[in-house]
Amino acid sequence: MSIERVRGRRRVAAPVPIRIRLRHLLPCLLALAILAGTPALAAGDALYARALETLGGADRLRAITTVHERVHAQNFEPFQNRAADGPPNHVSDSEIEILWQPAMARFRIATRIETFHPFHAFYDNLEVFDGKRGAREGKDGFRPSPGPALAPARAAAELKALWLGHPALLMAHADSVTRLADALDAGRRLAVYEIAAADALWHLAIDPDSALPAKVETVERDPVWGRVANSYRFANWRVVDGVRVPFRREQTVAPAPARAAPRPYADLVGRVVLREIALDPPTGPDAFTIDGVPSANVPRGDLWAWGHGMSHWFLRRAAMGGQADEDQSQTIDFLEVGAGLYQVTGSSHHNLLVVGPDSLLLVDAPLYPERSRSILSALTRRWPDKPLSHVVLTHHHNDHMGGLAPYAAAGARIVASAADLGLYREMIRRTTGTDPDLVGITEKGQVPGFARPVAVYAVPNGHAFDMLIVHVPDARLLFDSDLYSPGRQAQNPQWARELYDAITYYGLDVATLVGGHGHGTEPIAALAKLVGE
Incomplete structure (x- = not known):
């Protein structure tokens, strides 16, 4: 068990043999009588x-x-x-x-x-x-x-x-x-x-x-x-x-x-x-x-x-409401949302794919490793000359980062909130046995080592304190997870307001929104309308 095992004062990990002494014979016989017809158990227990x-x-x-x-x-x-x-x-x-x-x-x-x-x-x-x-x-x-x-x-x-x-x-x-x-x-x-x-x-x-x-x-x-x-x-x-x-x-x-x-x-x-x-x-x-x-x-x-x-x-x-949850690992679709930009769909949770001059960048690692392995195979088939070099994680919730291990094992650099680097390091060590290449973001920063400009910004909000949003300036596109979901009817007004305020605070030039949920894109005007701006 995960609880601490001891025998006397000495901790041991191996099973303990049971020895029968004469003074214990009567209880042993009673135990054997009671256990007649049950699975074999070490004698005398x-x-x-x-x-x-x-x-x-x-x-x-x-x-x-x-x-x-x-x-x-x-x-x-x-x-x-x-x-x-x-x-x-x-x-x-x-x-x-x-x-x-x-x-x-x-x-x-x-x-x-x-x-x-x-x-x-x-x-x-x-x-x-x-x-x-x-x-x-x-x-x-x-x-x-x-x-x-x-x-x-x-x-x-x-x-x-x-x-x-x-x-x-x-x-x-x-x-x-x-x-x-x-x-x-x-x-x-x-x-x-x-x-x-x-x-x-x-x-x-x-x-x-x-x-x-x-x-x-x-x-x-x-x-x-x-x-x-x-x-x-x-x-x-x-x-x-x-x-x-x-x-x-x-x-x-x-x-x-x-x-x-x-x-x-x-x-x-x-x-x-x-x-x-x-x-x-x-x-x-x-x-x-x-x-x-x-x-x-x-x-x-x-x-x-x-x-x-x-x-x-x-x-x-x-x-959490996934009452009919089924296998979401196999269907991988690439919905084009901009020049060299794709929403990776086919499940309840999505990625953003950014195609760079010589490599690929994914935002988020949804659900579980099985889905990530399918995405890696799909990327190799479609862009065989462009390896996955970076993965940006928006926040620590397991439905958005549970598939991280295959990407780390493939050598991708992981960009995440600086507050979470210890978590991701331990996670990757436990699941892959390797030390990941991690980059921490405090308030804002550019994704290092990726040939296409991609910027990451922290968003103070009530959903996850480590939340990051991803801005692709040459396409005027912004990706977020959970705060606002373009193409979905259900929205949280507080989280949407916090996203809008962050975009305004940082002075980001955004025309198009894409989400980790929902489907497709919406103009920034749709978010502004929801929050009353």
């Missing part, structure tokens, strides 16, 4: 057996076929805050009704979400999956909803999250269990087990005093940190139909290995309160279908593995 019994007993837990629950969730995003080193932003609240059949890999999840960031809105979403086929109904807040198909990555992410939140069922359905070194967590010594279950490896930490699970975590991938520990902590255990259930869960997604000086709440992504739960309620034959919505096969291929390998990312996107 009475604590694991006691935990199973405390939770309700292995037979009772394995007999559960259906879980029906209603939960309230507060959703936080560590990389949607105003300052990169600040606390996570509270992006939304959700009311969720879940019907889940663990052994059959079936679920029905109905979500009512109220988003506070980036816009205040309400979304209703319904997803069903019968183990092979799935469907969805609802609106996506980032782009036109793609239709009723349930994306494979999303289905895999939902299933994995359900297992993560139910440690008793993980224990009961484990294929194998291995005792690891004990761990210290917030001053408590916890017993740690590695469990193979539900097509993943999990680390389960048990409190030896209560014999209840304190934490479950699984290692996943993340566009920003590379390897991360996706974890749930459990509290407020209650007995429901003879089974102990945690009524409070707190989710974190933390770099693995952990940062040298972690900040309180820096990795918080969710707090969940269980409102109601029923075990094995009556379930109708149409529980995993949607009336009037055709279901479709959900293949368990590369996209399924993608969602399973970084489930936290897809569900964090959903928490």
Whole structure:
């Protein structure tokens, strides 16, 4: 686990062998009797057996076929805050009704979400999956909803999250269990087990005093940190139909290995309160279908593995309104917005491409590495004699810089707010193992080493304190992300005003606006009209 492992006074990383002494023989025999029919466990581990019994007993837990629950969730995003080193932003609240059949890999999840960031809105979403086929109904807040198909990555992410939140069922359905070194967590010594279950490896930490699970975590991938520990902590255990259930869960997604000086709440992504739960309620034959919505096969291929390998990312996107989020890595289009200038479209988030005399410059690195690799391939096909030499990042929000790693690995110079250079250095080291070529901008400056003039300016604003805008003076064009989105109906008047004031303050000669969202261009007059100028 990412928590500190100890044995006695000596820290160790390897699994700890368990030795049986004569005075421990009776508990060992009792443990073996309790664990009959369960996965093989290192002989004599009475604590694991006691935990199973405390939770309700292995037979009772394995007999559960259906879980029906209603939960309230507060959703936080560590990389949607105003300052990169600040606390996570509270992006939304959700009311969720879940019907889940663990052994059959079936679920029905109905979500009512109220988003506070980036816009205040309400979304209703319904997803069903019968183990092979799935469907969805609802609106996506980032782009036109793609239709009723349930994306494979999303289905895999939902299933994995359900297992993560139910440690008793993980224990009961484990294929194998291995005792690891004990761990210290917030001053408590916890017993740690590695469990193979539900097509993943999990680390389960048990409190030896209560014999209840304190934490479950699984290692996943993340566009920003590379390897991360996706974890749930459990509290407020209650007995429901003879089974102990945690009524409070707190989710974190933390770099693995952990940062040298972690900040309180820096990795918080969710707090969940269980409102109601029923075990094995009556379930109708149409529980995993949607009336009037055709279901479709959900293949368990590369996209399924993608969602399973970084489930936290897809569900964090959903928490911000991306309820129908699907693969956005493949479609790459170049919309010409000026001479040698292109808006790179094909997803909910866009780049600006500046074509120079001998190289290329991109603004922003949206979403995830998979999309960036597709963009790099498209650039090579269209401009084979012009390498990508520079990437300018407008701000630190992960939906605009999560795809940075492939560009850095390709040797591009990274231009960003001087306040964020430490973040990007650590990010690139963790994801590529290399030291990036970084250039910091404080208030304003020219992009160094690029043969076409491109200027960068800082914008004081209420969205992200490190926000930069990009001006191409020979085309009188300005690119921004989030503050104003040409071609999109939804706008934030405060952020738009702050962008207009920055353009005026710096005396920029701007005729055309292009955005990281929306589509195409608008004249500067459209922004002036919105803000009342």
